Structure formats: C-alpha cells, structure tokens
Amino acid sequence: MLAYAELSEIEQRVWDGFTAGDPVDLRPDGAQLEDPRDGVAWGAERTVRAEALHAMLTAGGSGALRLTGARITGRLDLADTAVPHAVNLHGCHFDRPVVLRGAQLRSTGLVGCWLPGLDGWLLRVDGNLFFENSVIDGRLTLTRAHITGELRLSGVQLTARELVGVDPEDPAAQPAGDVWALWAGGLVMEGGLFGRHGLRVRGGLRLVGAQLGGGLFLEGAELHNPCGDALSGEDLSTGTMVLADGFRAHGPIRLPGATVRSRLSLHDATLDGGRRGDRSDRGGAEVALDAQRLRAGELRLTTATTPVGAVDLQEAQVTVLHDHARSWPADTRLDGFTYTSIHPESDANSLAHRLAWLAALPGYAPQPYEQLATWYRKIGHDDDARRVLLARQRRRRRTLALPGRIWGRLLDATVGYGYRPWQAGVWLLVLTAIGTTLFGTGPRPVPSGQGTPFNPLVYTLDLLVPIGGFGQRSGWYWTDYRQGVGYLLIAAGWVLTTAAVAGVTRALNRT
Incomplete structure (x- = not known):
C-alpha cells in the first residue's frame, strides 16, 4: 500500500480532500462540458494512480471520495475488499477496466465517466450504484451482485467489448455468437433498475434469474444487439417492468418464466426481432417477444408499431390484457395463454377483430x-x-380428413355445430313449405283402401319426422316424380334429426 509520502502532489490533494470528505475537482477553470473519452490526453496535473485510490479507500478512519475530472491510470482492483467509504467519481477517465469482484461498498457513483468495462461479480453495495451519463466501452458485469438501493443507468452509453469500434451498419463486421453488454444473471436488487432518459446499449442485457424488487424501468431506452437477444430475462422476478414510451429493441425480448407482480408495459414501444438467422426460433421465424410462461398482473401490449417477428405468449398468465390492432404480428402464438379481462383500445374492440x-x-x-x-x-x-x-x-x-370435413359442413349448415340450433328449424320450415306445395294435388290412396283425408302439410311433416307418424305417409302415395321427392324428404328428416341431436349434445357440453 502506498504511503502518503509516496503520492504525487495531485494525489496528496485528492487524499486530503478524501480525509476531509470534501470534493476535489481537477478540471481546468471553466471546463464544465468535457468528454471523459478524451481523458487519455489529460496531463499529469489531472492524473491519479489507481493504487493511490486503492490506498485511500482501504485506509481506516472516516472519509469520502468525491473526485471530478481525473484520469485514473492502472487498474482499480478492489476485489474481495470491504470499502467503508462513500465513493463518488464524476467525469473521470479510467485507463483500464474496474474490478469489484466480491467487493463490499457503500453507495457508489461513477457518473459521467468513461470506463473500458467493470467486473462486479458478487459485488455487494449497501446503498445505491449510479452510472448515470457514463460511457462504458466494455462489459458491465453484475452477476449475482446484491444492491440494497437503486441501480441507475439513465443516459449511459453501454457497448459490449466485442462491438467496440465495429460499424453497426456493416453486417459482415458483426461478431458471431452471443454478445452481452450487461451480464447480470442472478442480480438481486431491493430497489429498482433505472435506464431512462437516453440509455443506449449495443449488445444484450442479460438479467436471467434477476430479482428486481423495485422494478425495471427502461422508458425511452434503445437496445441494439446484432448478434443475439436485446434483453434476456428468463425467470426474472420484479414488481414492475416498463419497456415503454419510445423504448426500442433491435433483437428479441425474451422473458420466459418471468414474474411481474404488477405491470409489464410495452406501451409505445418498438420491437424488432431482427433478421439474423442465429436469432431465429422454430421454422426460421424471428421472435420479437418471447414471454412463454410469463406471470403478470397487467400486460400492456400497446406497441407503437406491429412487432417485427413473432409474439409468443404460450402458457402465459395475465390478469389484465391491454392491446390494439397493432399489437399482434402475423406470427402470434397464444396456445395456453390465459387472461381474466381484456381492455382493448377502440380499434380492437370488436368481435370481428x-x-x-x-x-x-x-x-x-x-x-x-x-x-x-x-x-x-x-x-x-x-x-x-x-x-x-x-x-x-x-x-x-x-x-380433419375428408369424411370429417363433410360431416362438419353438414353440422355447420344445419345447426351451426350446436351453437345455432335455430338453423335446423329454418331448414324444416323450408322443406315443409316445399313439400306442402308439391303435394298439394293428385295423391292416390294405397290399394288396401281409402286412407285418411289427405292434408299436404301433415303429409310433408309425416315424411320429415322420422319417429312416430300422423297416418298420412302410409295412406297416400304418388306415381310421378313426387314419389322421389318424398323419399328425399324422408332422408332429409333423418339427417336433420341426427344433426340436431348431435348439435344439442355439443351445445350442452360446449364448455
């Protein structure tokens, strides 16, 4: 560990400020809008060695590190270190990735900084962790980290290390395989994760199994992953998830098995599953939203445009579904999807829709x-x-096979599969009218003797009703074409009766 006497004049100034808890600003007078990416050119008057910061943060006693406008050279490595001091670095440039594996920190802010990555595997933060308005050109790792407060990524430009310097418009230059900008599987947060107001991500956000007690808020964020998922949140658990108000994703949003206790909102979002073959789902179709087995109190799927790619809600369960005509792409998968109620917008509020x-x-x-x-x-x-x-x-x-389709059409035409039993009555009325007209004149009694007085209406009903009789069918007959019509009416009566019985049976058991 460096002793105070081994520090440079600038580092001693920082140490003195740290001991007193006072802010130290190394920027030239009036330099308020510097880009920390240019920090590599900053001179010795603004340079602080990472080992000097390590010595301050691991020293005993009280203090708080409040440093602005510094170039930090070397690797700041606080792995497995307990830091009892608050840390707030603003507008700083880190030459090398920050290592916080297994570290224990109080509230920490790296705001408006430039970092070539940060490794926070198993990090513990008692308080908040802020990266607002920083540029991180490398992976941000928070695997199995535990943060008791909030994680703020609002305004951050986060780029996976595989995509740093790669032209996003050149398909041939994109790397193969999965590319992750945020690697935070198993992250546990008691507060919320906020990526509002200009979060721009190149690469995927991996939140598999994360527990976000205070919610996930990505209003207006843009996620672009040319090599895989834009957001992977399998088995994620949170209170609220807001991917809305201008949120844009190029790459699939995957939330299979996720639990959102209150609201999952995709209002005014743009979802584009992409067109890379390595992101395809079954049958080569791209997936814009994979929410199989999702559990949510409210799903607001009122996207700005129709999603490009499939929307998969198989076996999902939501209490309230909000949608409109643009919610559903051609490839929509709903088998097993259950909801208690639907609150559609006006363009989707019709049975025809x-x-x-x-x-x-x-x-x-x-x-x-x-x-x-x-x-x-x-x-x-x-x-x-x-x-x-x-x-x-x-x-x-x-x-169905051809016989089944024929029988189905017969059931449909006669009784509407049991849901329109009145159709059988219409057919009976039509056939009764036809028979009454055709049989109005010219019958002959059977040879055994004079039959009962002939009535064309009763005679037609006697032909159509297959059970019982009115004494007309056996007492009168024709020798011309009406004899054949009579046989057809008998057959039609049997068909209608059979279809009606099948339809009523189906109606009684339709649920």
Missing part, C-alpha cells in the same frame, strides 16, 4: 378460442361467445 386475431394463429389450438369465449361470457356477451366457439369448430374442421 378478435375472430381475425385468432384466425391468424399458426395451426389449430382450441384453447385460445375457449379462453376468448370465457371472457365474453364473463362480461355477459353470450352471443359473441357462441360465435367464437363456432369459429373454433370451423377452424378445427380444416384439420
């Missing part, structure tokens, strides 16, 4: 239709519920 929504689903699955029908019944729209279930049967019919 909902039926088109389900008709666009790839393949046939009964559950999305049954879920929507359940919601309609819950709000008292029983007729709409029946139309949804009728659409389900029509969609199912397309998956």
